[in-house]
Amino acid sequence: MFSYCTDPATLDGLTWLGCYLTTGKHMQMYWAFGTVLLLLAITAPTALAFGFAGASAARSNVAPLRWFGKTYISVVRGIPDIAFFLFFVIALDQAFEFLRHKVKCPDWSEPIRQGNDFVVCTAAKLPLGNAPQWVHEVYGFLLAALTFAIVFGAFAANVLFGAMRAVPRGQLETAEAYGMNRRQTFWRVLVPQMWVYALPGLSNLWMVLIKATPLLFLLGVEDIVYWARELGGAKQPRFTDYPHGDWRMWYFLALLIFYLCFTKLSEVMLDRLMTKLTHGQATAAGEAQRKATA
Template identity: 80%
Template structure:
């Protein structure tokens, strides 16, 4: 990175450290923090969407849809999340390949499951074996995002379901008295009002989502945990210009501090948001604000 880094063996102290911390691998390490942030940025809205779908399904007047919505939240919440992560990554991959197989190779004779193998035709492979490396990585990342969205969607569904029920029933009755249809009352009365009730639950969910991001490592994405293990391990002078002992403890201390800081900042931001949203609301929080101002 710097011009004086050409011969690291002559360097010492801070200059050595400055060279060490800017090697190519370390830059990948820093980039993996961006991966985590991107994951959060994509997953949070997707999970919210899944959650909204789940909550609406659980309230549906059509019985099978209602069972689906309730079953979705109940099962995901009753089983360890990590089991779901491990399950969905393979299951989704196989489901996609199976669908493509059915479409692209309709005249394929052999069964797909042969003993312990899962075999689809070449054209149905995802990503194609000829695809460049970045396609493989992006595909892996997208599978991870979808998995996160499914699992956290169930949590969000539960929060939103509670929030929908918390909207005073009289509001809905009034809407119907004014001649709104079921659909109109839902979109115009319930959905705008439910957010205040949902926010505490959703902010809790956000914290949990932050703390779930290291699980990306288990899904095979090269995330911060992967790089911390990789970079922290003992390196032999034969393979690197920057030999050092087992530094994984220091790398993980750094990750620990990163997460603590991230949680703290989120806490402060969410608290401000909550203050803003409760302003003028007919809840105890809003009432307390009004009294404090008066």
């Protein structure tokens, strides 16, 4: 990156380290931190939307919807996360290709399942075989993000379902007594009040989601864990201009510091959000605020 980095063999000390940390591969590692943040930015609201839909379905008066919501919550929560992550990436990819196959190749006569192979027409492939490399990478990342959202959406649904049940029944009965129908009571009374009960559980879920981001590495996405392993491993002079020993401990230490700082920042922001949500609420936290200001 720097002009004096043209011949690494002539460098030493901090100059060598500065050139080493600004190589092209290290720049890709720094971009991978953005990949983790982007995953969280996409997954968190999507999982919350899935969770809200699942919780609403679980308390529905319509039996099929109620069964679907409770099944979604129970099945995903009852199976190890890693199994679902590995399953959904493959299942979603094949489902998308199957739907495209039915639309783009209606005259296809051969079976799609051929032994252990999943075969669709060329036009139905996702991405297309001649697509640029970045398209393949973006598609793999979006599949991973959707998988994260589905899995963590089930946990969010369980938290929101409990929060909805925690809202005092008297609040809902009062709303009904004032003439509100079921839909109005749900959106105007239940939903605004449930967040204060849901936030502790959602806060824990957010922390778990942050700690689960290294699973991107297992899903084929070149994230910070991938680059820490690749760059930290021992490098021999014949294979690189910057040979070094096994430095994986230092790379993973940097990841530990990053995650600790990020979770600490999250705790501060979540505490402020809880303070805002509980202000004036008839809860233990709201009562503590009233006593503090009295």
